[in-house]
Amino acid sequence: MTGAQHFLDLDDAQRPALEALIVRAHAFKKGVPDAGVRLRGRTIVGMFFEPSTRTANSFAVAAQQLGAHWLAFDTGGSSMSKGESIEDTARTIAAIGADAIVVRHQESGFPHALARHFNGAVINAGDGWHAHPTQGVLDAMTLVEELGSLEGRRLVIAGDIRHSRVARSSARAMWLLGARVTLCAPPLLLTLSAPGWGFADLATDLDKCLPTADALMLLRIQKERVDASELPPFEDLTGGYGLTLARMAKLPPHAVIMHPGPVNRGLEIDDSLVTHARSRIERQVQNGVYARMAVLERCLRPLERAAAGRA
Numbered sequence: 340m341t342g343a344q345h346f347l348d349l350d351d352a353q354r355p356a357l358e359a360l361i362v363r364a365h366a367f368k369k370g371v372p373d374a375g376v377r378l379r380g381r382t383i384v385g386m387f388f389e390p391s392t393r394t395a396n397s398f399a400v401a402a403q404q405l406g407a408h409w410l411a412f413d414t415g416g417s418s419m420s421k422g423e424s425i426e427d428t429a430r431t432i433a434a435i436g437a438d439a440i441v442v443r444h445q446e447s448g449f450p451h452a453l454a455r456h457f458n459g460a461v462i463n464a465g466d467g468w469h470a471h472p473t474q475g476v477l478d479a480m481t482l483v484e485e486l487g488s489l490e491g492r493r494l495v496i497a498g499d500i501r502h503s504r505v506a507r508s509s510a511r512a513m514w515l516l517g518a519r520v521t522l523c524a525p526p527l528l529l530t531l532s533a534p535g536w537g538f539a540d541l542a543t544d545l546d547k548c549l550p551t552a553d554a555l556m557l558l559r560i561q562k563e564r565v566d567a568s569e570l571p572p573f574e575d576l577t578g579g580y581g582l583t584l585a586r587m588a589k590l591p592p593h594a595v596i597m598h599p600g601p602v603n604r605g606l607e608i609d610d611s612l613v614t615h616a617r618s619r620i621e622r623q624v625q626n627g628v629y630a631r632m633a634v635l636e637r638c639l640r641p642l643e644r645a646a647a648g649r650a
């Protein structure tokens with residue numbers, strides 16, 4: 340299956356390619372006449388080793404909207420639980436006829452390992468603490484929709500930066516589009532090894548960040564990746580950065596609130612603010628379908644061109 344492109348992270352992504360994906364996602368949102376046949380006959384396998392509501396289901400809908408078959412791989416019931424290797428699993432999925440694998444795994448780098456053995460496209464739906472690139476695309480799409488150009492705009496990402504794959508991918512996507520990104524958290528929840536990943540500012544006082552923010556993205560504490568015994572009670576941590584009504588009043592009137600979900604209401608964001616008029620949380624989920632359509636098309640269309648060339 341020559342021509343398939345992987346989509347593993349945004350580490351080497353270039354601005355024009357990201358902009359093209361966002362333009363295409365917006366086109367899908369408005370309605371592309373032949374969207375329903377763009378990936379007709381393709382089979383996409385969803386391989387989710389970690390729970391997911393938004394990502395798994397929006398990929399499934401995106402695949403179906405493009406005319407592809409979506410096959411949900413039963414990770415618990417698969418032969419990987421009997422010890423089958425990544426390599427043999429990848430080769431087996433390819434032999435079944437899959438053109439792409441959308442994979443989420445608790446280990447950073449798992450999609451990259453899978454990509455070495457799969458003769459098709461591998462799309463990362465979140466790996467460990469590392470990356471969640473389609474979340475980055477949909478977050479950037481949502482903010483572009485809101486603000487137009489992101490050049491010089493200020494995005495504040497507040498919460499558990501340290502354990503978050505979303506923070507890295509979304510910050511990078513916004514930065515590629517010209518935004519200034521500030522990562523704000525108590526020191527225990529900031530990255531220590533690569534502060535700001537070389538492109539973002541760090542802050543520990545959210546109240547000081549709010550008046551100049553164009554958008555504020557909250558992150559939950561990634562309880563599944565945290566050793567709770569290393570941290571103070573979560574309520575004490577989120578008290579320092581959780582979005583309350585008082586903090587909301589410090590944001591400029593045009594600023595919007597974002598959150599990749601799932602939300603821990605009352606911790607990183609007040610219950611009443613989740614559906615506030617300036618919340619774009621549901622818009623992010625909605626845009627996730629279109630962003631993932633654009634990513635699937637980009638990864639799989641070369642297959643169709645290659646097939647047409649052989650016909």
Ligand code: CP
Pocket residue numbers: 390391392393394395465471474599600601
């Ligand atoms: N944002 C996100 O990845 O949500 P899910 O875990 O529900 O997919």
